[in-house]
Amino acid sequence: MPSAQRTSGRRSNALTRQQIITAAIDLLDAGGAGALTFRALSLQLKTGHGAIQWHISSKGELLAAATAAIVDTLPQPESGASARESVRTLAIGLFDAIEKHPWVGRHLANEAWNTTIQRLFERLGQQVQALGVAPAAHFIAASALLNHIVGASARNAANTLLPQARIDRQDLLDQTAQDWDDLDPDEYPFTRSVAGQLRTHDDRSEYLAEIDLILDGMIPA
Amino acid sequence: MPSAQRTSGRRSNALTRQQIITAAIDLLDAGGAGALTFRALSLQLKTGHGAIQWHISSKGELLAAATAAIVDTLPQPESGASARESVRTLAIGLFDAIEKHPWVGRHLANEAWNTTIQRLFERLGQQVQALGVAPAAHFIAASALLNHIVGASARNAANTLLPQARIDRQDLLDQTAQDWDDLDPDEYPFTRSVAGQLRTHDDRSEYLAEIDLILDGMIPA
DNA sequence: ACCTGAACACCGTTCAAGT
């Protein structure tokens, strides 16, 4: 298992930044943001507490690096794809990634502008250009897409995450719809009226439909 | 200052849940989510650490209650207003509230479905009904509005919040635009091309324009 | 250059004890 190793350290392989990030992602996926502690990390990596902090100095940096690692592996649009298809690929890619790693949504939705957000903005913006949006509307179009994609993905992930454990998706929908039926008719008339729609809805396709709606608004026929 | 007081406690006035929430909002506004601790609260309220927890048992409950308190005081649409105007009132109300209290955005964007979100959904949904949206599209229309309003407001608040301190808004825009100009032309062609638009843009009016865009998509002329 | 391990200054939560 150990590859050619000639450095004279006390570890068979020196600890790398990448190893730390990979372990951090595992912890975050398993237990959410609360589960990411330097102590848990040092246990998993079989190293000292401060050794990790030599490579990554703060917890914030660690979370940012883990988020960047996920976003960097998003599926790339095919080279022959239309601009609209490319936006959809990016949008659904982030949606799925955030559903799988809810802490990514938390971070993207709430952290200040950073390199990861910057790169998402750039990728979306290039497609906005390709879509033929009027140049004066470039900024607002890319912003609208970014806001909606990140915001809706984060909220979806928050919705589907149960406090205790993840239960079957359809069970969750059915149970929530039941809760909605039981609400006070005077206070929640609308919510009660759409409880049935909740039961049969599909977050993912509705999310895509919303993206289409925004794209339609950007390029009037 | 003390009003008629006949209860035989050792405090002139008994500690109330409302007092705690008000103090919590002050702390959150002053220093963000990190500044809200039971210790800081007990100092401000001149009471013991555990006394607070008798009224509100956990930090999560405290944050949720503070968020609900802000959302409950959102400006109400005027009774004569059109459905479209009402949505805009709600949307801009939340935008402004989250810009003033960024931790509200953090909470709404990332917390699981709860009463506060439920009530926002209901209020938006009632206007969706009034707009004349086809019943089959009620659920998705209300979801799209909720997702966008909460998501975009949270991201805007994250953008305008500097790590250290808040500086003048225009200075921040100018400085960010300068940063964008300095980006690698090969890697960030789009971002560089819209740096000028960033300098003159107005988050608030663009946010409203995005809401209009979604409303337009919901009710085809 | 990389890692160790202890120390420090915090947290939220629990809980027996008071009034």
Place this chain on the structure above:
DNA sequence: ACCTGAACACCGTTCAAGT
């Protein structure tokens, strides 16, 4: 019913000391 104050089990961060 309401509050106190101490104890508990955690945190992230810093840092002198090792190799």
